[in-house]
Amino acid sequence: MFNPSRLTLARQRRGLSSRALAEMAGITPVTLSRIENGKNTPEPETVRKLASTLEFPEAFFSCGDIEKPASNIISFRSMSTMTARERDMAESAAPFAYWIQGWVEERFNLPEPDLINFSAERDPAAAARALRERWTLGEQPISHMIKLMEAKGLRVFSLAEETLRIDGYSCWDGETPYIFLNTFKSAERSRFDCAHELGHLVLHRHGGPKQGKQAEAEANLFASSFLMPEADIRAHLPFVSSLSQIVRAKKRWGVSVSALAYRLHKLKILSDWQYRTMIIEMGKRGYRTTEPHPMPREESTVWKMVLEELWKERLTKHEIAKDLSLPPVEVEKLLFGLLQTPSAGPTERVSKGPQLRVINGQA
Secondary structure, three states, X not given: OOOHHHHHHHHHHOOOOHHHHHHXXXXXXXXXXXXXXXXXXXXXXXXXXXXXXXXXXXXXXXXXXXXXXXXHHOOOOOOOOOXXXXXXXXXXXXXXXHHHHHHHHOOEEOOOOOOXXXXXXXXXXXXXXXXXXXXXXXXXXXXXXXXXXXXXXXXXXXXXXXXXXXXXXXXXXXXXXEEEEEOOOOHHHHHHHHHHHHHHHHHOHXXXXXXXXXXXXXXXXXXXXXXXXXXXXXXXOOOOOOHHHHHHHHHHHOOOHHHHHHHHHHOOOOOHHHHHHXXXXXXXXXXXXXXXXXXXXXXXXXXXXXXXXXXXXXXXXXXXXXXXXXXXXXXXXXXXXXXXXXXXXXOOOOOOOOOOEEOOOOO
């Protein structure tokens, strides 16, 4: 049976309006509307046209329901500049991630989520310290954010949206926390985005109780405190006299120049005058758009381990995508571009999937 909710999802993932899709597929807007609303069942030829236009396998449209997370539980940092099309495209990635996650968990044991609900905590910095204490991180910098998140049971996926207006987002699927990160951003920005979304997950569990600017400000404060603990900052940067000093120091915490300068200002290590002066200097040097001495981009540890095990079973990216009834490119975009075909060896599909393996993902 044709599932109209999947047609809507695929259309939104491609960033198309109903009218645009109808024109591209050679059908009338009224016909497409009736199909999406479940009033008409499309003929096989119409399904082929829609699948071809959207570049989705026909099998995708005859599977069960998968719904996007409710928009009111997702908080985008750049909502004022983001278009509705961009928001729909980003949100539409979540159901695919849930589906991939379910497929993987049938074959592998992954770490269970280890988060505390800090919704009642009024001080985001205190929540960041408490979570660091729970995870026994001490005051030391975090060398690899994605690896840490995965070790603590968070499901981390990538977004390849090719726009600076989308940082990422987080959401829950039942009791499983998800983080989506835009790989179009710098490595330093992506680490901060990851910590920011972690803040949303522990401070505003399931989207509540706060939304909007207040929630974003709290998540930012959480991220700053989590990535740059006050004790470690004061121990290594008790006094700052120049922007070059901040540029050299940013490597320790794996953050951008602007994020470290902001943190130093909030801790009153930089005066108001010093901070304003450095903001101006950062603009002149182009540091607001291009990060000096960029760090390597982080990759998923869990997904790399899972895919390596699948490759041993000669499961190629096309076969994995076929099992999921998804275009290979959609799976690849969500898995940090790690989904590749083995360079050697047979590629025929095996008769049974890989044996159950434990992926511990230790940080």
